[in-house]
Amino acid sequence: MDQFTLNLLVVGATFVLYFGIAIWARAGSTAEFYAAGGGVHPIANGMATGADWMSAASFISMAGIIAFGGYDTSAYLMGWTGGYVLLAMLLAPYLRKFGKFTVPEFIGDRFYSGSARFIGVLCLLIISITYVIGQMSGVGVAFSRFLEVSNATGLYIGAAVVFAYAVLGGMKGITYTQVAQYIVLIIAYTIPAIFISLQLTGNPIPALGLFSNEVHTGQPLLQTLDQIVTDLGFKSYTEQSDTTLNMFLFTMSLMIGTAGLPHVIVRFFTVPKVSDARSSAGWALVFIALLYLTAPAVAAMARLNLINTFYPNGLTSAPVSMADVETKEELKWVKNWATTGLLKVTDLNGDGLIQYYNDGATALATKLADAKKAGNEAAIAEAQAAFDAKVAETAAKMAEKNPQAADWKGNELTVNNDIMVLANPEIANLPGWVIALVAAGGLAAALSTAAGLLMAISSAVSHDLIKGQLNPGISEKGELLAARISMAVAIAVATWLGLNPPGFAAQTVALAFGVAAATIFPALMMGIFSKRINAQGAIAGMLVGLIVTVVYIFLHKGWFFVADTASYSDSAPMILSIKSTSFGAVGALINFIVAFAVSKATAAPPAHVQDLVESIRIPKGAGVAQSH
Amino acid sequence: MADKSSSNAYWAANIRTIMIYLVVWFVCSFGFGILLRPMLAGIKIGGTDLGFWFAQQGSILVFLVLNFAYAARMNKLDRQYGVEE
Known part of the structure; x- marks a missing residue:
């Protein structure tokens, strides 16, 4: 059986499973549509939360980012798990006691203000829609590679699938579908990792394999990796090269951003x-940790495998040739991925071999490409000279260790972060069914998160905006219809933006975390832990947090992500060494300060609101989740 | 609804618990994983140092323990102060 048929069979089988569950659990009332009637067991809810949380970013991108970023990117591992500690202690139990369906509803009731609720809806929509775009592009990449269709077709298929079960099933369909998706994605992530860990270290548990000895050299895997990457001119894998300030703030932003994501918080409304x-929150973290403890092992092993593949006889011998890529069966993946454009091989020095190393000229190469696009001869010549000089300097330095390096004319292989996990089983020459399984897992991760996000978007629009503010008298049937229409609109918008992305998926996802950290998290936390924070304080805090964070990101990434409108860059940020992706934590701090100051200067919240705060702090008297 | 003084005492006990657990949360992630890593550089593990392990795996294991410990502790406090569901 060829790989294409195998992919089709495995992916097809998982889809039949998801649809079967969605039809079996079709929602009847609005309560079931949003919150599965409050009747989901903690373990099932934990798995579903895991699937909801682990998106294309976790499954497809994260290990690749760590593979190329090393220790500096540990922020993703700590940030995306540590947020669950904050959720469990600072938000989840009290919001469950509150007993309503949506995050803006809590903000509206606690701050006794329609405007506060509206700002909540606005933040939720910014967060969730940017996040959906990331999922849609993930689905597009996975479908286009494994079903051998164009990126656009892959995106359309994905949109149709998401639409079908999210719109028909509602939350309950999604909860049980997401349990199934969790099982598919964790198996798909773990099996290739076990194979590769066995190959490289002989240890069947990847998380332990990461700190074991490598079988060929007999020395620790990480030590081998450090040596190889530094020999090729890359930064050390285990050493810190980012500033401590930025790493600290980035980790903090991801943590409180995680705790402030509405589609994650809403999961805790559905437990009995x-x-x-x-x-x-504990169970969710168990199921998330299964993937997150494996991810750093996948990252280090993938990086080592990638380099070993291109230098099969060691760094001082000749690397793989262009002809090998065309003819050798075990290198077929290079050609396959080259057609997606996410991997590029160019023989710069014309010697027929592929030299993969850090020529130190990445920034200069970008400048050269920009100059060529602009077409100014003098500028091209200047950029070319700067690039050549840097490359020659690196080559001369590397020639001390490797005599051939003197003839190198620049790095000849570029690999996109996002393909590392998907291509990993192919790089390690694992059996065809493992490759098909990884495809199914990547799709499960992206689709489950997209579905959860669409639920959050549709409930914000139909429940908070339409029923809560525009048309309080709407019938239950009308509300369900509005929820389904808003889902369809959100899918259409996300698909369109997935085809015409305003920036890379990772950049837009950074916006989602920044906004969640700077708006929703502080508002909820202060609403629970302080009785003194009033409507004025919360509104001012959220608005200022939202504006400073979005403006800081736009100043670095370009206004609305149009690249040439950026005034600063993340390599030379505006304030100290704080990159735009790390600014959410600063935005949150500003939100807290503004909210306290404004509340202090204005009247205390009314008595019934203070009673509400008293009541959500103790578990006694919690009923099932209620509509109005 | 529980009487006011017992729910106030319950809330104070909850806040104390949260403070203690968040100190552990902070020390094992931001502390050992980032700020204090140079201090742990002497402790070698699998080709690197303990700080690297905390940043990539140890912190996650600590988070797990914290979440279950908090759930158990609060269930006990709920009963002790008579505010359980």
Whole structure:
């Protein structure tokens, strides 16, 4: 059986499973549509939260980012798990006790203000829609590679699938579908990791393999990796090269951003009891940790495998040739991925071999490409000279270790972060069914997150905006219809933006975390832990947090992500060494300060609101989730 | 609804618990994984140092323990102060 048929069979089988569950669990009332009637067991809810949380970014991108970033990118591992500690202790149990369906609803009730609720909806929409775009592009990449269709077709297929089960199933369909998706994605992530860990270290548990000895050299895997990458001119894998300030703030932003993501928070509204909300956060983290403990091992091993593949006889011998890529069966993946444009091979020095190393000229290469695009001869010549000089300098330095390096004319292989996990089983020459399984897993991760996000978007629009503010008298049937229409619109918008991305998926996702950290998290936390924060304070805090964070990101990434409108760059940021992706934590701090100052200067919240705060702090008296 | 003084005492006990657990949360991630890593550089593990392990795996394991410990502790406090569901 060829690889294409195998992919089709495995992906097809998982889809039949998801649809079967969605039809079996079709929602009847609005309560079931949003919150599965409050009747989801903590373990099932934990798995579903895991699937909801682990998106294309976790499954497809994260290990690749770590593979090329090393220790500096540990922020993703700590940030995207540590947020669950904050959720469990600072938000989840109290929001469950509150007993309503949506995050803006809590903000509206606690701050007794329609405007606060509206700002909540606005933040939720910014966060969730930017996040959906990332999922849509992930689905596009996975479908286009494995079903051998164009990126656009892949995106359309993905959009149709998401539409079908999110719109028909509602939350309950999604909860049980997401349990199935979690199982598919964790198996798909773990199996190739086990194979590769066995090949490289002989240890069947990848998380332990990372700190074991490598079988060929007999020395620790990380030490081997460090040596190889530094010999090729890359930064050390285990040493810190980012500033401590930026790494600290980036980790903090991802952590509180995680705790402030509405589609994650809403999961804790669906458990039967307050105590279940606490244990659900624990179970969710168990299922998330299974992937997150494996991810750093996948990252280091993928990086080592990639380099070993291109230098099969060691760094001082000749690397793989262009002809090998064309003819050798085990290198077929290079050609396959080259057609997607996410991997590029160019024989710069014309010797027929592929030299993969850090020529130190990445920034200069970008400048050269820009100059060529602009077409100014003098500028091209100048950029070319700068690039050549840097490359020659690196080559001379590397020639001390490797005599051939003197003839190198620049790095000849570029690999996009996002393909590392998907291509990993192919690089390691694993059996065809493993490759098909990884495709199914990547799709499960992207689709489950997209579905959860669409739920959050549709409930914000139909429940908070239409029923809460525009048309309070709307019937239950009308509300469900509005929810489904807003989902369809959100899918259309996300698909369109997935085809015409305003920037790379990773950049837009950074916006989502920054906004969640700077707006939703502080508002919820202050709403629970302080009785003194009033409507004026919360509104001012959220608005200022939102504006400073978005403006800081736009100043570095370009206004609305149009690249040439940026005034600063993340390599030379505006304030100290704080990159735009790390600014959410600063935005949150500003939100806290503004909210406290404004609340202090204005009147205390009314008595019934203070009673509400009293009541959400104790578990006693929690009923099932209620509509108005 | 529980009487006011017992729910106030319950809330104070909850806040104390959260403070202690968040100190552990901070020390094992931001501390050992980032700020204090140079201090742990002497402790070698699998070709690198303990700080690297905390940043990539140890912190996650600590988070897991914290979440379940908090759930268990709060269930106990709920009963002790008579505010359980």
